Amino acid sequence: MTTRAEATPPPVRPILMKGNEAIAEAAIQAGCDAYFGYPITPQAELLEWMAHRMPELGRVFIQAESEIGAINMGLGAAATGARVLVSSSSPGISLMAEAMSYMAGSELPIVLVNVMRGGPGLGSIGPSQADYFQATKGHGHGDYRVPVLAPSSIAEMVDLVATAFEIAERYRTPTMLLTDGVMGQAMEPVIPIYRTPERTAGGWELTGADGRMPRVVRSIHLQPEAMEGHNRHLQAKYRTIEECEVRWAGERLEDAEIAIVAYGTSARVARTAIERARESGLAAGLFRPITLWPFPSRALASLADRVRAILVVEMSAGQLVEDVRLAVGDRTPVHFHGRTGGIVPTPGEVVEALRRAWSTT
């Protein structure tokens, strides 16, 4: 693979970047060899950015016939050891579920971006976080997990794209960047800090059996004992990821008596709500999971021992809240505030939810 115009140096002054385009450019700067996609709102700008940039760099861009085609092209390219990005939005991710299961089983590194929109079904094109279950509990069939990274700013998006490639390749696993229509569409000033992860040959890539034994990339193990052995291997890998890859951020938690748990766009709304709550004397803080799987359960449990209540804010009918309740147990009450359908909660309604939660303590 040839690359002509190589990585441009990062700007010294902030530039205005749209989330979808920031993801695309970050992937390019991270050394993405091939991109496969299909038009869907609200992630179309990502595809368009790649359509413009990848060919000029001598890299691979294909607008596939469907999301199924796109993700399977990704499977093929990833099987050769190429660094691959595929992106879509909620209904398209559902179509990719089959191949995600195959790639988890075949242990193929690939980065998949979901710019979530309202569902179920064709839903709305408004921003949503209703694919949390899909992303964190498995898209397709079988026992597998996929690391899920959830940025809450465009600068963080840029950073996490590189992290996603690192995790994908370190563990030979599909890895997802989970964001939403607001994050994808919004523009904000950013000094993007691009990273290009090191490449390491794993000894499994399909390159043609020239002077070595043939290699097979596959998920099938028809003998039950062999299939169970493969599952044990995958599960051991997932336990390692749970040990080593948990990421979260805390804001104003030092003196917090109530904590909001939120990610992505919801975390941004929560941040404003926390400021307002503090102005009126309520010491609130933010616990923001950055990896949704592996979930920062231990850190959250330890926080739960220190605060008098937790409020989960999501753009869904209540999905993240289940993982929060599992982590928190009966350490402290867990409250929930969610909006659906493409509606972003306002800081005002989150402050109200904080006050209601506080009044029960």
Place this chain on the structure above:
Amino acid sequence: MIDTRRRIYGRPTILADRSTHYCSGCGHGIIHRLVAELLDEMALGPRTIGVASVGCSVFAYDYLDVDFVESPHGRAPAVATGVRRVRPDAFVFTYQGDGDLAAIGTAEIIHAAARGERISVIFVNNGIYGMTGGQMAPTTLLGQRTTSSPTGRESSSTGYPLPITEMLAILPGVSYAARGSIADPGAIGRTKAMLRRAFEIQLSGDGLSIVEILSTCPVGWGMTAAESMEHVAQDVVKIFPLGVMVDRSTAAEH
């Protein structure tokens, strides 16, 4: 003294030295051998990446000693597209059955063909879903009994056998489309020539090449191995006629 002995038959190096799991009279063994002979003769083994599909032939990688990636059902042309685009120097082929290519995988094969992907598609048509127990396929002949058309396929409820290779042949991205069979030694030789042409066209840089091969499923058809070969030669070829449908390539023939 001159040694006049020459080797006229042997196991291709690409063909693994083991028995296959295929049923007696199944065509996969013959077709695997043809592929292995050609990869040997054309010295393509070290640069080949095969794409295995779902069905009895998913285990093709157990018998063909080249790099292989397993594809989800029907998606092999998309998987092969991904391989091809990042590995311009590889020799890339898919090996797909009729349930795989002509039913669940129609979108992927049509669009790989429309894009003119530089891949070779080996399409094994035995008119039935063999691995799952002999159900009706899009290519099942009218009147043919299968486990999901127990009184025989009727056009009124299940339509007609799908001539997908003819459909693909009209696309300008398809450089070569042909249909052979494995029903008798002559047909096998002609099928090998079609496969050779398909492979040469990929090497020349032209578009997609596809060879449909009429094959057998004695167990699924409820026939002996000999009867199943006879059935292909006498009956199946009437619905799926043999021959080259299109050769748009400017590559020289050998």
